[in-house]
Amino acid sequence: MGDLAVNPYFxxxxxxxxxxxxxxxxxxxxxxxxxxxxFVNEKLVTFVRSELNLEKLADHIEEIAGKSGSLxxxxxxxxxxxxxxxxxxxxxxIEDIESNSRMSLDVRKxxxxxxxxxxxxxxxxxxxxxxxLCDLTDTDEQLIAGVYHNLGxxxxxxxxxxxxxxxxxxxxxxxxxxxxxxEMLLALKLSLEPTGYLNYLSDHKESYEDSLEVxxxxxxxxxSWGEQPAYKYLKEIEQQKEEGxxxxxxxxxxxxxVKGSYRGYVNGTW
Numbered sequence: 001m002g003d004l005a006v007n008p009y010f011x012x013x014x015x016x017x018x019x020x021x022x023x024x025x026x027x028x029x030x031x032x033x034x035x036x037x038x039f040v041n042e043k044l045v046t047f048v049r050s051e052l053n054l055e056k057l058a059d060h061i062e063e064i065a066g067k068s069g070s071l072x073x074x075x076x077x078x079x080x081x082x083x084x085x086x087x088x089x090x091x092x093x094i095e096d097i098e099s100n101s102r103m104s105l106d107v108r109k110x111x112x113x114x115x116x117x118x119x120x121x122x123x124x125x126x127x128x129x130x131x132x133l134c135d136l137t138d139t140d141e142q143l144i145a146g147v148y149h150n151l152g153x154x155x156x157x158x159x160x161x162x163x164x165x166x167x168x169x170x171x172x173x174x175x176x177x178x179x180x181x182x183e184m185l186l187a188l189k190l191s192l193e194p195t196g197y198l199n200y201l202s203d204h205k206e207s208y209e210d211s212l213e214v215x216x217x218x219x220x221x222x223x224s225w226g227e228q229p230a231y232k233y234l235k236e237i238e239q240q241k242e243e244g245x246x247x248x249x250x251x252x253x254x255x256x257x258v259k260g261s262y263r264g265y266v267n268g269t270w
Contacts, residue, residue, distance in 0.1 A: 005051035025084040040070035126154040145175030161191035
C-alpha cells in the first residue's frame with residue numbers, strides 16, 4: 001500500500017528512518033509507549049501525503065494532528081485504513097496508549113526496558129536502563145530504584161554478579177526495600193570468596209536476618225538446579241568419563257548447543 005519513500009521519515013526518538021506505511025505501522029505498534037500525541041504532526045502528514053502518496057490517509061491524519069488523543073486516534077486510523085495488524089491487536093494497542101498517556105516519559109521508557117528484560121534480551125535491556133538514567137527527567141526515588149534494581153537483574157542474568165551487587169546497592173540506597181537488599185547479598189555471595197562474604201556479614205550485623213533468607217533462596221536454587229536438563233546432561237557426561245566413554249565429544253555437543261542458543265539470543269530470535 002502506498003509508495004516507498006525517496007526521502008524517508010526520520011524518527012528522532014528511535015534514531016531511525018521509515019520508508020513505507022507498513023514500517024510506520026510497525027513502528028507505532030512496537031514503540032507507542034515511547035510516543036505521545038506530539039508524534040502526530042504536520043511533518044508526518046506531509047510524509048504520508050508527499051512521499052507515500054496516500055492522500056486519503058494523509059487527510060485523516062491531518063484532521064487529528066495536534067489534538068489531544070491524536071496518538072490513539074492514529075492507531076485507529078491505521079487499523080481502519082491500512083490493517084497490517086489484526087483488529088484485536090490494534091484495539092489492545094489503543095488501550096495501552098490511553099493508559100500510557102498518563103505516565104511520564106521515563107516510566108514509559110522503563111516499561112520498554114522491562115519488556116526487553118522479560119523477553120530475555122538482557123544486554124539490550126541493560127542498555128535501555130542505562131539510557132534512562134542518563135536522560136532522567138523524573139526525580140521519583142522509587143522509579144530510580146526500580147531502574148537500578150532491574151539493572152542488577154540484567155547483570156545477574158549475565159553472570160556479572162559483582163556488577164549486579166553494585167546496582168542492587170544503588171537501588172536500596174535510593175529506595176530502601178528488602179528485595180533489593182537481599183538480592184545485593186545474594187549477588188555478593190556469588191561474587192565473593194566465602195571468607196569475603198562472611199567478612200561482609202561480620203561488618204554489617206544488620207544483615208543477619210536477610211542473610212538467612214538468602215541462604216534459604218540458595219538452597220531452593222540448588223534443589224531446582226538438580227532438576228534442570230543441563231545438570232542431568234552434565235551428570236551423564238561425568239558418568240561417561242568414568243566409564244571411558246566419549247567424554248570430550250559430549251562436551252563438544254553441549255558447547256555447540258550453548259553456542260547455538262547464544263547466537264539465537266544475540267540475533268534477537270531466542
